[in-house]
Amino acid sequence: MSLSTEKRTLLCVITEAVLEQTLLRDLDRLGVRGYTVSDARGRGSRGIRDAAWDEAANIRIEVICARALAESTLEHIQARYYANYAMVAFLQEVEIIRPQKF
């Protein structure tokens, strides 16, 4: 007998630490009910970001929500930040067990 799960979408955004407060405010405004943030470093088209100091640090934001909200949030982020910031974002399917929560 297998656990009854529901599908949700995980949106993951990796970007400059300086954007943290701004992005979290955006998420609030877009109706996201929860998020998780962790510290990271990395390399991409905008060069090496080694977290040696705040200017060069990355964060990793994860949001679990309904597909539609994940997509609209990603679209908002794309329109507003992709051009000017070191940023990568992707979507994944996840299974959760408290559907009313997300």
Place this chain on the structure above:
Amino acid sequence: MSLSTEKRTLLCVITEAVLEQTLLRDLDRLGVRGYTVSDARGRGSRGIRDAAWDEAANIRIEVICARALAESTLEHIQARYYANYAMVAFLQEVEIIRPQKF
């Protein structure tokens, strides 16, 4: 020619840092053979947890294992912790190449 991979399930639990030792002991007892922990912060139904001090810090635990074990572990966690702790958990499919390891 593509790499031969096998499917496993990734269980990810985001919760209060104070639970770390307790949860890891539970995982041990439930038969999990490995896990990865990292530090995080976030927001959810139990408010903002900004990791300014230990009380307000989150962790992110990842376990890769067989579907059945992931489900039973998640069920155990749900039964024991969901009611009283800031906690989110989800499952994902992953592909691995050393099936005997997980």
Place this chain on the structure above:
Amino acid sequence: MSLSTEKRTLLCVITEAVLEQTLLRDLDRLGVRGYTVSDARGRGSRGIRDAAWDEAANIRIEVICARALAESTLEHIQARYYANYAMVAFLQEVEIIRPQKF
């Protein structure tokens, strides 16, 4: 109307922190265009790695790229490091919206 996304593969490697520079050099050489690194701790077949000091710390490397490159990178890593290092790696499907970037 749903967002038009493309599929890519996320390769995630969890391993000893001492390998960081070596692995990132390997990724460069294998043609990977970006990666994200974060700090972690954990337990596996090589025992507890609690990050109390550098020797016992883990890292978590994520690479988003085309399936073929993810597989060949994983094969390289397997051949070169699996036998002697604390290491776990897995693949996942992700959806992205700037296909030329990955």
Place this chain on the structure above:
Amino acid sequence: MIDIVVLFFLFGLVAGLARSELKLPAALYDSLSVFLLLAIGLKGGQGLATAELGPLLPQLGAVILLGILQTLIAFGLLRSIVKLGRADAASTAAHYGSVSVATFAVGVNWLMTRSIEFEPQMAIFLAVMEIPAIMVGIVLARGIGRDTDWGLLAHEAFLGKGVTLLLGGMIIGWIAGPEGLAPIKGLFFDLFKGALALFLLEMGLIVSHQAGELRKRGFVIIAFGLLMPLLSALLGLACGLALDLSIGGLTLLATLAASASYIAVPAAMRLAVPEANPALSLSFVLGVTFPFNILAGIPFYHWLALQLTGNPS
């Protein structure tokens, strides 16, 4: 005049309330707390090296009883007057029956600044009073014997970070004595007040985050958060008189009694009484009692000690 370390607390509080972006690295806060615990332990142990240990055991018994008594009283008040549920009342009561290292450090600093002596065993009292309230709180929440893992809890209590550092520091200080400690005096004693100032800056920031919770429940939290430490301080003074402590010792024991834990107890209660709401307990302890004690309580307890011993200076 207001002590310099308290000014740092107020600075953090105001900066936090003004929503400044000021943030100390978590590792700095952690490091400072390790430092303060060790320094307090070393100082206490050094004193013990030259003190008589004979009367210590009964004294420890007395302060343990003091902590238990406070917990029971707090539980009674929280159930009957504040009308909290069983779990929340038990958990909050445990916070008040235990002690706060930061409050103790401010008290020590207050006395040192005024060159008022106190007994070296105060640091042991601090270590010893951290624990019993936790046990009592759990029993109050659960009754005895129901699915609590006491082994685990005893481990948490006796081998938690705070108690380990205090006791370890004390034993080192006791073995080494003043002479043996001389080489590390430059770090652990000369920088104590500066480190305490920085620590209180972060405490101010943390306390400022309690404002939301406070606004929600308001009056009742403020009332209990002010009255309980006063009541506890009186019990502490009574206990101190019975133990024949000096003025400094009386002041510190009153401070210890009046102080409420916000590190060891919340962590233990989170695990042992998970259905209690940690934000509620912390709004009492951090939102009201901690600031009250360091801003007004300590001088007042000293004044009370003077009155009670017939030494009104």
Place this chain on the structure above:
Amino acid sequence: MIDIVVLFFLFGLVAGLARSELKLPAALYDSLSVFLLLAIGLKGGQGLATAELGPLLPQLGAVILLGILQTLIAFGLLRSIVKLGRADAASTAAHYGSVSVATFAVGVNWLMTRSIEFEPQMAIFLAVMEIPAIMVGIVLARGIGRDTDWGLLAHEAFLGKGVTLLLGGMIIGWIAGPEGLAPIKGLFFDLFKGALALFLLEMGLIVSHQAGELRKRGFVIIAFGLLMPLLSALLGLACGLALDLSIGGLTLLATLAASASYIAVPAAMRLAVPEANPALSLSFVLGVTFPFNILAGIPFYHWLALQLTGNPS
């Protein structure tokens, strides 16, 4: 001889260029910057406690104008001669119109080492000059009123970490005065130079990472990065003469003017003018101006101050 703290900077620079694996923990760098900001604020506030505050307001007006003027000049030069785009020119100009705490600290250290007095309000100048250039830079990039969230920006500017710590430290120092600060002198004053040395070690490492960008654009960056601080220093000296500052004060105001921000401004510009390339601005500021100021600029500005006041020692 070269100051010891500057040797630490050179060490970091060389280690970084040689690709050493040397790295300081990020939390240490953060903690040191909190420490330096607080210490500078405390020292300034302590001085203010005994100074006349009458002439302060017009002085603040003067240094704010100085910062705005520098920003405008830098913008003009960057647009017309360096041929940067509007956003990059505006952003880089804001860096130069603002100030660098690390450069200021090296200047203070340079003067203290030589027992040269300076006015206590220099620390206020530092806090006040951090902000206006940010506003001007944004207006230069965008024009007035177009989708900038000024409320947010004012918040960033006045409640950013740097300004909060400087002002908080100053107010504490001012309230407590020299006597009140005595207990924390051991941490904040006696260890100032050692902490600055460690901080500059990391700065050297950070500056070494600018080498790539520098090599790419080379000459024009070096030219502007050297000339702009010289020009600014002259403006600073003129302003200082008008304010009737002492030799030490003149040197420090020239240093402040010559210095360019690499913490507060990059963060603010990143949010307010995102299309500007942060690596470009930092290659000017960190790759050229910062090292120039601490290696050669400060003694030179002092020499200039002596000449201008007819005190050639």
Place this chain on the structure above:
Amino acid sequence: MIDIVVLFFLFGLVAGLARSELKLPAALYDSLSVFLLLAIGLKGGQGLATAELGPLLPQLGAVILLGILQTLIAFGLLRSIVKLGRADAASTAAHYGSVSVATFAVGVNWLMTRSIEFEPQMAIFLAVMEIPAIMVGIVLARGIGRDTDWGLLAHEAFLGKGVTLLLGGMIIGWIAGPEGLAPIKGLFFDLFKGALALFLLEMGLIVSHQAGELRKRGFVIIAFGLLMPLLSALLGLACGLALDLSIGGLTLLATLAASASYIAVPAAMRLAVPEANPALSLSFVLGVTFPFNILAGIPFYHWLALQLTGNPS
């Protein structure tokens, strides 16, 4: 009496064995190790500023040979008597041929506490002896020329964090001399012992984690872990006598020889000889040799030095 810093080590060890929840923030441990390396380097460099450098080059040659010899002897013993595989024997031997900064710091502290002078170049010996054993270990594991990336390894060796900080500190100390260092003495010299104490507290915790491995292999690890440092100390004393060192210098060179690396070498071996088991080498080094050296070895090597020079005090 036992040194205060060693008491901190024992405290950490006991707390770890008792499974206390005591943990220092990783950033604090890292910061302390940066601090200790810099301080040792500065102190050494300061001494060199006033010393004759003529005899230095042959001395460096001698201690390099000493390190190589130790590595070869350890390899022989580990292969023939302990019966380790080639990779494990080579890797462990490299640990013993190299040196431990923490052990050296405890030795320096031991001598300073007793006002025993030693040659300033000991800090250079420390830096120089870190590296050759790594090279020898790799050759022993692999033979020459087989797929080792020597360029990379040389980089690791000469530009690793430890060597960079030691050499950088030494050069700064040498340029600045005692006078130039005066402003940062408050941080780097006055707090040295306190910082070492905190560092050893964490070392105690780390060593306590070796208990499991030790229990598994037991006797042979303890035997080699005790005998090898004694043998090495004798070689070190012989070398020191040949170099005509003072009593303090003899003691420190014996300590250096007896010490085994647990930072630089494990990291290098992990990359260069990955098939060696790092837990095995560390159980020798941290489980036995490090505690032995700081608890009993150093005073014993000093006593031997006195005997050998005919100075039995």
